[in-house]
Amino acid sequence: MYVTRKADYAIRCVLYLAKNTGRITSVDEISNAMYVPKSFLAKILQCLMKAGIVSSTRGIKGGFQLAKEPKDISLLEVIEAIQGPSAANICAIDKRMCSLSGRCTVHPIWVKIRKKVEQELKKQNFAKLAKKR
Amino acid sequence: MYVTRKADYAIRCVLYLAKNTGRITSVDEISNAMYVPKSFLAKILQCLMKAGIVSSTRGIKGGFQLAKEPKDISLLEVIEAIQGPSAANICAIDKRMCSLSGRCTVHPIWVKIRKKVEQELKKQNFAKLAKKR
DNA sequence: TTAAATAGGACTATTTTGGTCTTATTTTAT
């Protein structure tokens, strides 16, 4: 389980929106506030749309909002929206990816670690994160 | 914290050596037994040498052995020998890698997860792993 | 109808990964 820069940007973006609920926020504003390249951020927001995390309003005065309450969005959810499922070792996602085809004594450890990490990331929601300073 | 194929190969390799202590094992043998490309494995063994995990004997009848007892080699050690320090998010390794420079409410979470995962990987040693089947 | 915003697809440069290949050097056995 590692977080690409893209996913990191996505997290910042959702965090900013969580701190600015109740209004529509433009890509430009988020980009400036969170130091994310604007056109890249636009792409990232499309992923977050597909995942149902944000909703968009087109046209002038358009922009983005969270599609759910901050407390109902977990870190894990945002990361997976960008990267898909991930783990410390691919074999923990799909046994077939291992040429030892899971007959390996190390395999259960990757599965265990994956579970632990996902648990932790699921616990963290954006209401919590937006409140901290 | 994610494990590249190279590190995964390294783990298999150390595991094989842990199951075959008390003799010198050639790259060729390990390569065949563990399904790792031979010339790539040779490189990997150089890394494990530098890290003091294996020792080599040159010349005909040469090969590799573990440089320490299996119980004193952890999974974490092998992974770091190949990949260097790693974490779910680079900012957990070096705050400066984050453009928000650690003034970010998510940062402590990455640090926490890194600690948890490293703890787990440190607990796992190759005496344990070689015994399982 | 224009300006400012998102939508979406094509494209691209850089870095990382996952190797190979070649040329030493070492050591044992003949």
Place this chain on the structure above:
DNA sequence: ATAAAATAAGACCAAAATAGTCCTATTTAA
């Protein structure tokens, strides 16, 4: 001595992933 079999080390390379940009719609408020 020398041939054979092993590691040592460095250069090299291809493919995939990452980290974006750019351009052309389309939408909508003023």
